Amino acid sequence: MEGVDHLADERKKAEFNVEAMKIVWAGSQHNLEVSNRISKLVADDPAFRKDDRTMLPRKELFKNTLRKAAYAWKRINELRLSEEEASKLRFYVDETAYTDLHWGMFIPAIKGQGTDEQQRKWLPLAYKMQIIGCYAQTELGHGSNVQGLETTATFDPHTDEFVIHSPTLTSSKWWPGGLGKVSTHAVTYARLIIDGKDHGVHGFIVQLRSLEDHRPLPGITVGDIGMKFGNGAYNTMDNGVLRFDHVRIPRNQMLMKVSQVTREGKYKQSDVPRQLVYGTMVYVRQRIVADASCYLSRAVCIATRYSAVRRQFGSQNGGPETQVIDYKTQQSRLFPLLASAYAFRFVGEWLEWLYTDVMQRLQANDFSTLPEAHACTAGLKSLTTSVTADGIEECRKLCGGHGYLCTSGLPELFAVYVPACTYEGDNIVLLLQVARFLMKTVSQIGTGKQPVGTIAYMGRIEHLMQCRCNVQRGFAELSADLVEAAVAHCQLIVVSKFIEKLQQDIPGEGVKQQLEALCGIYYLSLLHKHQGDFLATSYLTPKQSALANDQLRALYSKVRPNAIALVDAFNYSDHFLSSILGRYDGNVYPKLYEAAWKDPLNESVVPDGYHEYVRPLLKQQLHTARL
Ligand SMILES: CCCCCCC/C=C/C(=O)SCCNC(=O)CCNC(=O)[C@H](O)C(C)(C)COP(=O)(O)OP(=O)(O)OC[C@H]1O[C@@H](n2cnc3c(N)ncnc32)[C@H](O)[C@@H]1OP(=O)(O)O
Numbered sequence: 001m002e003g004v005d006h007l008a009d010e011r012k013k014a015e016f017n018v019e020a021m022k023i024v025w026a027g028s029q030h031n032l033e034v035s036n037r038i039s040k041l042v043a044d045d046p047a048f049r050k051d052d053r054t055m056l057p058r059k060e061l062f063k064n065t066l067r068k069a070a071y072a073w074k075r076i077n078e079l080r081l082s083e084e085e086a087s088k089l090r091f092y093v094d095e096t097a098y099t100d101l102h103w104g105m106f107i108p109a110i111k112g113q114g115t116d117e118q119q120r121k122w123l124p125l126a127y128k129m130q131i132i133g134c135y136a137q138t139e140l141g142h143g144s145n146v147q148g149l150e151t152t153a154t155f156d157p158h159t160d161e162f163v164i165h166s167p168t169l170t171s172s173k174w175w176p177g178g179l180g181k182v183s184t185h186a187v188t189y190a191r192l193i194i195d196g197k198d199h200g201v202h203g204f205i206v207q208l209r210s211l212e213d214h215r216p217l218p219g220i221t222v223g224d225i226g227m228k229f230g231n232g233a234y235n236t237m238d239n240g241v242l243r244f245d246h247v248r249i250p251r252n253q254m255l256m257k258v259s260q261v262t263r264e265g266k267y268k269q270s271d272v273p274r275q276l277v278y279g280t281m282v283y284v285r286q287r288i289v290a291d292a293s294c295y296l297s298r299a300v301c302i303a304t305r306y307s308a309v310r311r312q313f314g315s316q317n318g319g320p321e322t323q324v325i326d327y328k329t330q331q332s333r334l335f336p337l338l339a340s341a342y343a344f345r346f347v348g349e350w351l352e353w354l355y356t357d358v359m360q361r362l363q364a365n366d367f368s369t370l371p372e373a374h375a376c377t378a379g380l381k382s383l384t385t386s387v388t389a390d391g392i393e394e395c396r397k398l399c400g401g402h403g404y405l406c407t408s409g410l411p412e413l414f415a416v417y418v419p420a421c422t423y424e425g426d427n428i429v430l431l432l433q434v435a436r437f438l439m440k441t442v443s444q445i446g447t448g449k450q451p452v453g454t455i456a457y458m459g460r461i462e463h464l465m466q467c468r469c470n471v472q473r474g475f476a477e478l479s480a481d482l483v484e485a486a487v488a489h490c491q492l493i494v495v496s497k498f499i500e501k502l503q504q505d506i507p508g509e510g511v512k513q514q515l516e517a518l519c520g521i522y523y524l525s526l527l528h529k530h531q532g533d534f535l536a537t538s539y540l541t542p543k544q545s546a547l548a549n550d551q552l553r554a555l556y557s558k559v560r561p562n563a564i565a566l567v568d569a570f571n572y573s574d575h576f577l578s579s580i581l582g583r584y585d586g587n588v589y590p591k592l593y594e595a596a597w598k599d600p601l602n603e604s605v606v607p608d609g610y611h612e613y614v615r616p617l618l619k620q621q622l623h624t625a626r627l
């Protein structure tokens, strides 16, 4: 029934002020206001339609993405949107595109690693999109091992240039988003060679394509690497392959904030840690953590609304069947994900603060918090993306058969999100970095150095004080266990940041109580999942463990009447969710039925191919039957 809110009764059950929760989720009244305005702008504009995305062939899909990106840019300029509003607009357009890398990596790389002079030259061009850039680091043969990259940048003192070259097939750049078909420039990572000496990997700005006719410049071979997982999804992006055949660039196109090459070919290192060459990755990992809550909350919103609409079994005297959201099994799978979405939101906010703080310290030549920032961004990127990717898939299963339809929105959401577990650092490789940081901390505790920040708790663990561990000894052998320790450390950060959030003043009737319940669900469900570890190490007795489980079930009952309102607080429009199962009005069945008839396969009653491939079979059967 059109216009009827099938979830109205659910909404009436809410025990808290949903509008106040929307502000908590958005971060501030101002953020909420901007989100409302920009999301409506996008949803009301038919140019941003996306419901056909999973049905388009790649070339059409890609052209459509180019059209949308150009149109978005036009609207940004026409409406004179601020940078905040422009990035919100790109968020609500909700289509992975070359612009993500241009704004998300190319510009930050120049800002973070370029000198003031380089920034003055390149940033205005990039901000006006007079050049379009990507981040070309990964190669066919090496991604995780950045020190293993093979592309070379050899200094030629005669011409004051670098010669960029791909010496092997495996040195071909492979994966960079935006590279395949669009970017005119790339921040390219290559080994710096001066006078035969290898100075390791550095960043260089390299022009790839002509600004006149978009053809690759001499010495450049470039193209798209091909179709990726899923329909629509990440196939709107032109992940690319790139080879250099002795391509010359001026010396001043090496990004020289961290280290410099002089006119005479002298290599000079600034007083800053070499690891700042990896700075763009730290920035993007922090952004990815902030994004995880968006993706997870989307899936949870769809699964929660549909779980309230869907009924199976339990009809009494011909009455309605049970809403599947009332099954404890459904709650025990869904509500920890709802709690995780909120938990990741708050840890994302905190990580943004940590990153800003580190950046301010770096300006003042204080590098002391860099290792912690690296460990936190790497670890939380790994934890939040793994939980989110698995969570989206769990939400699909929570929606039963209909979750498998593209019109549920969940298959595409999973396909577009799951590479986040790999890009910007494979999740296991990143957890090994955290493990290494933790082991280093343990080795220092023995020497009396007090850990601070997110590792302060380690200084309070009695048996760690007696440890005399060497970081490398046994590391490889125990790496699988160390990865588990790294995950536990990151979980602790998430829990403590959720608790810190609750210590703030949170206005709105019932809002804090709901967040307390969600926080409880978050840590108790983790405790439940890992109770074997807690029991084995005597951190919990069996009785405590049973009490914790009772408490968890009680919290599920507390959240149940508020579930729909808690996902409404994410404030997602139907356009953004793009899911029939997750419709705000819960009008699922008529819309599923209607959508099926719009599938291109239903354009004709007799399908293409019938006369060639089906009819002959039927004829043959008639013939056989007569025999
Ligand atoms: C929002 C925008 C849109 C997003 C779209 C995303 C599209 C995707 C883009 C990409 O994927 S770009 C490519 C991303 N690639 C990676 O993430 C590669 C992962 N690998 C690495 O980061 C590193 O190679 C490594 C795994 C960290 C290892 O590096 P390396 O071998 O040089 O170092 P180690 O010997 O292990 O460590 C040396 C020392 O440096 C510290 N360290 C390492 N990384 C950082 C860092 N980023 N920041 C600060 N410090 C770092 C490390 O802890 C070691 O410290 P010590 O132990 O020696 O003190």
Ligand SMILES: Cc1cc2nc3c(=O)[nH]c(=O)nc-3n(C[C@H](O)[C@H](O)[C@H](O)COP(=O)(O)OP(=O)(O)OC[C@H]3O[C@@H](n4cnc5c(N)ncnc54)[C@H](O)[C@@H]3O)c2cc1C
Binding pocket: 101, 135, 136, 137, 138, 141, 142, 143, 144, 145, 174, 175, 176, 177, 234, 239, 419, 422, 423, 424, 425, 426, 427, 428, 429, 432
């Ligand atoms: C959609 C997408 C977009 C991307 N965009 C970009 C981009 O814009 N720019 C760019 O430069 N790159 C990009 N990448 C590349 C990406 O950064 C790399 O794929 C990523 O860093 C992982 O590296 P890899 O592919 O070498 O994995 P590998 O390192 O080959 O991983 C393979 C397996 O080996 C394991 N492994 C590797 N090393 C270790 C170790 N030391 N110990 C234990 N296990 C290990 C991993 O856990 C994994 O299971 C993108 C990738 C994808 C999928």
